[in-house]
Amino acid sequence: MKTKTRKHKSNLLRISTLSALFVVAAAAVLVAASCGHSGVNADLASVSSSDVSAPEIPEDVSLSDLSIEIGKGITRSLEASGGKNITWKSSDDSIASVTSDGAVTGIDLGECDLIAQNEFGNSAKCHVVVKKTVYLTIDDGPLAYSDKILNKLKNHHVKATFFVVKTRRIENVKRMNDEGHLVALHTYSHKFETCYRSDKSYFADLQKLSDIVEEYTGKRTNIIRFPGGTSNQKAYILNMRRMISGLDDLGYRAFDWTCSSGDASYPPITYMQSAWNVLGSCYKDVEIVLMHDRSMTPKALDIIIPELKERGYVFETLDHYPEKSFRYPSVYEKYNGDKTVPCEELKLNSETCELKIGKTLTLTAKMTPAQSTDYVRFVAEDPSVASVTLEGIVTGLSKGTTEIKAIASSGKQAVCSVSVIDPEENNP
8 A cells, every 4th residue: 555655656746847847848948939049939039029119108298487477469489398299279369379389479468378288188387477568768879878777777677679879888789788688770870961861871871880780799680760760850751751661671670669758858857757757658558668878767767667567567679579660650651641652764873884993983873753752772783793882882892794783662673784893904
């Protein structure tokens, strides 16, 4: 009996051992196959882990700002991250709109939410408050008071637009630009007899200032203000109409103002009078305030800025103004409406001319009818041979031939063929 029991146990042990060996062998075959070291199940070995794409992990949406204040008519950008496909929507498009790339525009006063949602359904909100907008503008500098004005603006965390002229302190436009203010153009001379002598004289004067501002700031601006405004009585009315006609042609944006501090009046006023002149006339949703680089301006700003903030205004610079320009009707337009008188025929005082290198000549254009409101500009076909100014002054630069074109706003053209010669070749 004991012998049978021992045999039975021995058989069970042998079976268990064989089973264990079989399991180990099978596992080894599977491991070898998965590592590509065996010909067994070659199809299985050919399947790599990269062929099985990992499921995307849902991401949360993050915004650059969770709350912003913007002025009516102002556009600001919001940035969103988290996901490959983010869509935007506004809870109230009548208050603020938003584009597919997160550009937010204040439409009307009030509050709403902007929602950014990704492809996983996750979203984030930015609360938007649309407030009234004021554009603070300061003319006729930089003068002795510009540093004090800039210090006040910095203390109040406000940006302004400076319409500058050529002064002995013109280098201060660099500080204006470096501190985030807008440096705009108010003409080089600010002399009415120079600026308004003709349309060409005006734009030539403006160009001189533009070149200087670019030299100090590294920027070229197209935002301008006419000395005295577009409705001033000092300019010959037809010249003013031609200047305004030339704005679009040359890419300029002109701005007048909605309320004035009166600080350029004579006799001079106090800083309190200046401040209350502004505060007494600021009530609309969008205002453009006219001030000057004067002794009373720094103290007046200490009153004006806090009060306008309290009234719900945010301060912006005119490069953010939503329309191309803001101006009153010119004297011409007051008497004649906004109708234009197109040029029917355009002639130059010369159709061909010869010019030595380094020498100049002046081309003049005659329009028919004489009361045409068109603005005429000059263009050199090859400016490396000869250049031409806004006033029609041609300068010979290198040997060759080029055309100088006079182009009226309505499209009429006249051409002068200019041959530039080397004076040395005429002296054997």
